[in-house]
Amino acid sequence: MLGVRSLHGLWLRWNRRASARRSAGDWTRDCVVIHGLGVGIEQTARFLSVERSFEEFEAWIVGLNGGTLERERIDRINAALSGEAYAAQTRQRHAEIETMPAVLDATDLADWQEHGYVVLREAIPPDACAATVEAICRHIDIDAGDPSTWPARRHCQGIMVQLFQHAALEVARRSSRIHKACAQLWGHADLIATNDRCGFNPPENAAFRFPGPHLHWDAEPTPPIGFGVQGILYLTDTGPDQGAFCCVPGFHREFDEWLRALPAGCNPYDRIPHEAAIPIPGHAGDMVLWHHGLPHGSSPNRTARPRFVQYLTMFPARIGASSARSAT
Template sequence: MDVLSDEDKAFWDENGYVIVKDAVTQENLDAMIQAIWDFLEVDGSDPENWYRHAPRNRKDENDPSPISIAGMVEMYQHQAIWDNRQHPRVYGAFRDIWERDDLWVTLDRTNMKPPTRPQNPEWDHPGMIHWDLDTSQDPIPFGVQGVLYLTDTAEDQGGFQCVPGFHSLFPEWVKTQPVDRNPRSPDLEGLTVEAIPGKAGDLLIWHHLLAHGNGHNRSDVPRLAQYISMAPARFQDEETREARVSSWREVRPEARWPGDRRGWEANHYGPAELTSLGEKLLGVTSWN
C-alpha cells in the first residue's frame, strides 16, 4: 500500500521534502525517548540534567562526551532505534520515494538539543546549514535523508531547517557561485532558510540537495529526534554488507561515525531483535 499520496508527491516535487504523519506509534516514540535519556544517563524530567554533558570537543580525541554541540547523540543500535527503522510505514514512505522495494536503512544516530540558557553558554548553538554530500560532483546522484520527530517540535525548538525547493533551484544557483565555493556548505546570501515545525511521530524525508541542518533552540524544552534514511540495497557489496551486519551484531556504530568513547551501548544491551523486514533493511537477508 502506498504511504505517500499524490498530494504528498506533488509537495515533494515542489519543496524537496515531505512529512509523513504518524510514521510510528506513540509507544515507539516513548521507548525511543527513554532510550536516549538512559544512554545519556540523564533524568529527562529534570531540566538541570539536560546539561549534564558538555558538548564533545572535536579536537580532543579522548573527550568521553556522547553528544555534540548540534545535539547528535552517539547511539546507533538500541531496540527502540531498530523498531522505528523497521516500522512498515517508515519503510513504505521510503519505498514510495525510491519507487523500488529493495532498500537498506542507514544506521544513523539520534538527537537531543537542549534549550539555550545563560548558565550554559557551551550549549548556545546558533544552528547550522550544510550538505552531507560533495555538491561539486557532476552529475549529482539522487539521494534522500530523513528525521523522525520524537516530540512536538516548535519552530524555535532547534529542529530541522532547510532551504525549501533548493533541489530544483540548485543547477541555476550554482552557476552564480564562485568556482572555489564550499561544496558542503552554501553561501546563504539570497537564500531563505525555513524552520520546519512538526508533531511527534512526523517523519520528514528530504532530498539531499536541500541545504539543511538544525536550528537554535530558543524554547524551554529539548529537541528530540531520530535520523532514519534508506537507499537502494547493495547486497552484492560483501564488504559493506558485512560491516553493517557486524555493527548491528556488535552493538556499535559503523566506522564512519564518531561513536561513543564510553562504549555504553555494548555494555548495556545486545543486538536488537529484527523482524524479517528489519533483516532485509540491514542486509542479513537479501530482497530476492
C-alpha cells in the first residue's frame, strides 16, 4: 500500500463501482491526488475504464513513476488533503518561489486582468524545447523535418499526443519561472503542476483537416465561473496561422452576466462569439496562460510547419484554496 490519502476512494469512484458516491469536493481532491502522483487525468480514466484491482492501480502508478514513488510526493498530497503542515522540503520550495523576483510585470498583470491571458516569455530554454520536441517525435514515431512521416503518427487523439511521462516534460513542470508566474496569478505558491499531455498540430492538406479542439471551456459554463488558470507551452515558434492557440479576450469579465442573460434552455456553446476569437502566436519556450472563463481552442495550421506544444498549468494544492484570486 502506498498510503496515499483518498486514493482508494478515487479508485472506487473511477472504477465504476456502484457503491461509490461522488461528492462536490471529489473532483478537486482527485486532481490533487492524480497530478500529485505524477499521472494524467486522461490516462487514469482510461486505465480505470476497465475493471482493475486497487493493487493493480497502485502498481500502475508506481510503474509510471519509473518504479519508485518519491516519499515527498506522497507526503505532500497527504498534507494538502488533511490540512496538516508540509514537510520542510515542500515549505522551502514554496518560500523560494514566494521570494523570487516577479516574472510577470505590471503590464502583464494588467493585461491578464483586462484580456484574461498573458504570455510568459522564455518560460523554458531552447534546449528544453528541443528535447521535448524530440521526445514527442519519438513517441509518435515521426521525423519533425520529414512531412511524409507525419500522417502515420502514432499515439495521437486528434492533435493531442498521449505522452504524459518523460524526463523532458518535467523541465516545465518543475520550472521556477512557470511556478512563479502561476503563483503571481493565484496569489500564493502552494500549487501542483498538472501532468498533462502534449500536442502535435500538423499543416492542413487534402488528407488532413484540423479536427479541433474548437472554441470551448474546460470549466463548467455555469455562473459563477470562478477563477482558474490554464496553460499551453509552445515548443517551436508558432505563428498566428500555424495552428496557434486562440481565445476570446476579455470574455472572463462578462462571462457570468452573459450566462445569466442567455434564454432558458439555451446551450452556451451555441452562442460562443467565434468572430471575436484571436490567435496568440509565440516563440519556442513561450507559455500562454489564460483564465478558464475564456472560450478557447486551437486552430487550423495553414503553414508548412507543424506546431508542437506541451499542455501544463498549476492549481492550488489545498482544498478550499481553489477560489483564491489575485493578479496584483
